[in-house]
Amino acid sequence: MANDSPGSGGVPASTVVLNAELRQLALELFDQFRTMSFDGVGISRETYGPGETAAMEVIERIAARHNLETEWDAARNLIVRLRGREGERPVVATGSHLDSVPQGGNFDGAAGVIAGLVSLLSARANGPPLRTMELFVLRGEESAWYGGPCYFGSRAIFGLLSQSDLASRHRVSGQTLADHMVQCGVDLTPIKAGRPLMDPARFHCWMELHIEQGPVLIAREKPVGFVTGIRGNVRHRRVVCRGEAAHSGAVPRWLRHDAVLAMAELLMRLDEHWRVLLEWGEDLVVTSGIVETNADEHAVSRVPGEVAFALEYRSQDARTLTSFGALVQSECAQIAAKRGVEFDLGDAVRTEPARMNQSLVKLLETQAGEAGISCEIMPSGAGHDSAVFANVGVPSTMVFVRNDKGSHNPHEAMEYSDFFAGAETLLRALWKVANQAGEVQS
């Protein structure tokens, strides 16, 4: 590094770069994470599990070795800190998560943590910025391990975990999230009380780098994208449709109350609404990812009396989520009346759509332009911790890195050159805001 002694020069350099040494470190970290977390098929780092902790400790050790401050908060998120010259000012924060879905890919989450770490290291070499810069290595972003709810680490920071979140059961162990949190050393007292661990006002802004989990950047042939908004969602973990079990040969159609046909009709009606809403330019996706008849009683020759299924819909528009929710209710009521069944929609977990900060998006665009990196401005279909930060009022945005073959699978294919284009842009933007005294405009 050209200048590895913090604070030597007095005035920090106006531009920052990711030098060869930091790039090498990033590559080594990706390799190390892959080796540590390979499960035979893909990468598995459980939410609030030992693999997640181990990966976080790797980041902690490197940070400590380079004289960055480290701290574990009460929810056992790791915070890496580069003190600014005026440490009392709101901090410039970046970060992402280190858990993964079962048999997931190596870049989902980890890319943002590694980009944040090398950004702080590069900033450190440049002399202390005006504002303190922080890297958040978050836990528990994925919904796969506890049947739906997610963003546990970031929501814990702002006192947003509910009793129902804490009581969610692990898909394999059957233990609750609270149990697994305690095993990771979490102090549940403030979390159960819904007490924020940090005041949103202590954040000047939040920027997260993440691989894109959709096909847009590939299609548009751009290495990076900057995010304008994040889809919110409504999740019904378990909808139960109850009809009446009957003999499949003896009971005629008009006397049946077939729970599976009722569910199928509901899903097809929702699919038709969805098709029409897209035609009219609404943003919406609808998924029923789990469907189950009760294995203790289901049979080929039995009219199903009960079926349980998951229902999830997402939109960038809060009004669309609400309107679609009303549609779901009214379709359930109609089908229930027509077929003599009942739908129990159960608890719905709603995550609000999040608007990203426009001036931060502009800043990223400018920085990419200056670095000669071509970029796209786009919404995010998938959910991210950044939505939590944005929804508590922290000016936020995201850097997306092009990624082929989707995400949440072992075949994620991010080119390292694209990663470095994203990381370089993130670093430049972080450095810029960290040295500005003024507020982030909305």
Next chain:
Amino acid sequence: MTGAGRDALEAARIVVDSGAVYTRTSGDPFFLSSGWASPVFIDVKRLISFPEARQRLLELALRRIDEEFGSQGLDQIAGCELAGVPFAAMVADRLSLPLVVALKQARGFGRLSQFEGTFEPGTRTLLFDDLSTDGHTKATFRAALERAEARIAGIFVLLGYNVFPDPPEITSLMTLADIVAVAERDGKLDPGALREVQAFTANAPDWSRRNGGIAKP
């Protein structure tokens, strides 16, 4: 300009004036069910609510059908579920021809399971719909007619997008290009929207790809 060309522009003006042209240039585009992204959505079926406009459109359509197929060459009109049906019914009535409704999916068994109404094998049939985007659904209706052993005289739509690759053979009263020409001439679209729609009509697969839709069928 040919008579057909003049009629196409007149039809396009009726559609534009009825307020059936919607554009989106920021935020999400419109998505057709096959996955194409589009900056423009044309709600042709809305025209059934305007009797005068509807009647004029019908006359223009009848003239075009006569030119293209010769009304003597047709035995029946098949209206496509759903929005094709009211228009097809009016056409059939004017031509004193039998009408059948072609359904989106078959119901039950038999040669006519995808139709309401009845016809004999070999009946020379004009398939009629309000709108064709990429022709995908028209292919479904055509297959249904073939299964029902009809003779397909042709497919006619009021508005054919005519911008996607590999279009099936469809006769249209007007195309998206006619709509754009009229909207431009009459100043019915703001310049930004007009630019996007023109870019879309010039190269729809490319526009779709750049806006989050599919790039090829």
